[in-house]
Amino acid sequence: MDRRLHFPKGMVDVVLDTDTYNEVDDQFALAYMLCSGDKLNVKGISAAPFHNSRSCGPGDGMEKSFQEIHRILELMGREDMKEAVYRGADRFLDAGDGGRDSNASSVHPAESAAARHLIGLSCSYSADNPLYVISIAAATNVASALLMDPSIRERIVVVWLGGNGLHWPHNREFNLEQDVTAARVVLGSGVPVILLPCQGVVSGFSLTRPELEYWLKGRNPLCDYLVETVCSYMEGKDCLPTWSKTIWDVTAVAWLVDGRFMESRMEHCPLPGDDGRWLRIFSPSTLGTSIT
Numbered sequence: 546m547d548r549r550l551h552f553p554k555g556m557v558d559v560v561l562d563t564d565t566y567n568e569v570d571d572q573f574a575l576a577y578m579l580c581s582g583d584k585l586n587v588k589g590i591s592a593a594p595f596h597n598s599r600s601c602g603p604g605d606g607m608e609k610s611f612q613e614i615h616r617i618l619e620l621m622g623r624e625d626m627k628e629a630v631y632r633g634a635d636r637f638l639d640a641g642d643g644g645r646d647s648n649a650s651s652v653h654p655a656e657s658a659a660a661r662h663l664i665g666l667s668c669s670y671s672a673d674n675p676l677y678v679i680s681i682a683a684a685t686n687v688a689s690a691l692l693m694d695p696s697i698r699e700r701i702v703v704v705w706l707g708g709n710g711l712h713w714p715h716n717r718e719f720n721l722e723q724d725v726t727a728a729r730v731v732l733g734s735g736v737p738v739i740l741l742p743c744q745g746v747v748s749g750f751s752l753t754r755p756e757l758e759y760w761l762k763g764r765n766p767l768c769d770y771l772v773e774t775v776c777s778y779m780e781g782k783d784c785l786p787t788w789s790k791t792i793w794d795v796t797a798v799a800w801l802v803d804g805r806f807m808e809s810r811m812e813h814c815p816l817p818g819d820d821g822r823w824l825r826i827f828s829p830s831t832l833g834t835s836i837t
Contacts (some may be wrong), residue, residue: 548828549675549702549737550811552804557677558586558670559801562633562662564595564682565617566609567719569778572771574681574794575617577802579626584802586729588666590614591631591659593682595723603723604635610682620767633659633686638726652726654689663690663697668762671698675737677801680705681794683720688727691734698736705731705738706797708817710745715821718743725817732814739800747796751789754779 561578565571578585592611600606614630634655654660663678663686672675678701680687687703707720707728720743721728732738741747757775760770779788799806815823 547737549560549672550628550739553677553801556584556586556697557801558574558588559677559679560589560591560666561798562591562593562659562678562680562682562686563702564606564610564720566596566599566604567597568599568640569775570792570794571610571681571770572613572617572774574679574706574798575614576621576767576771577795578679578798579618579621579623581798581802585798587626588676589629589631589659589662590626591640591657591662591686592633593680593686594634594637595683596637597719603637604793607633607635608688614802616770617767620770629656631659631662633657633806634689637683637685637724638688638730639724645804652688652692652730654692655685657686657689660690660693660755663687663701664694667694667700671705672699676701677769678703679801680707680731681720681785681797682706683707683723684731685724688734690729691736695734698734702737702739703731704741704797704800706741706743706747706794708740708823709813710742710817711815711823713742716817716823717821721817728817732816738814740812741796741800747793748791750796751791753787753789790808792827 563571592614592630595606596603600609608694611632618626636655638652638655667676680703684705690697709716709718718804754776757772762772775790779790813836815825820822
């Protein structure tokens, strides 16, 4: 078993890949990471593409996420981190480059500053001292870096929030479905992956409006922004006043801060199938995933 799949001890270096404007949970994850300086040494933040009602395409989603990252940094008084923020891909790997073929040789990477930064940064690391890549978005940027330089798999660990639990009846989840090809590239590359599935696993990590307002409202500008953002988002969904909201992405950061808060197990790495389910393919290139 790859020792990099064990929970790391002491301070670790991390890069965050985030579609920050997609919803409302990435902002919490980004803030949590930056507030965890006793455990996480942040070496970079990259904006990932997304496409839903909050963007007019993956490139627009990436740009809005890039701007949202800067907004959070300003609210936190962390302008010092702005030089470490990188624009990611403006398209998905699914868009005309090999279709949904799990064979990486038929897929072309989506060039970006984020992917190039990850490749260059990883050169300073090794299997004994890996760089941790926290991916809380479509895996496009991470997959592109692996396609451009497959050797980085020996120097990094990917903590990816994507897909649903292996026991779940389907695998239709936003981060995975945005770019199935990218997910297949990452999960089939042989890189150590800490997989945090959504439905059936981290879906239990939720909060309510009373909790938000009691613990955060009035504390500081960032807290007020987070409360307002979540409440506005939920009101736009025409939810009942008793709503609760899953803050998915925080769990990916939390695993590195202290993975003991959730149980995990070792699994042969699954791959996403065309039928919206996990494929349990056991081969030498798909060994090494810790499922939380």
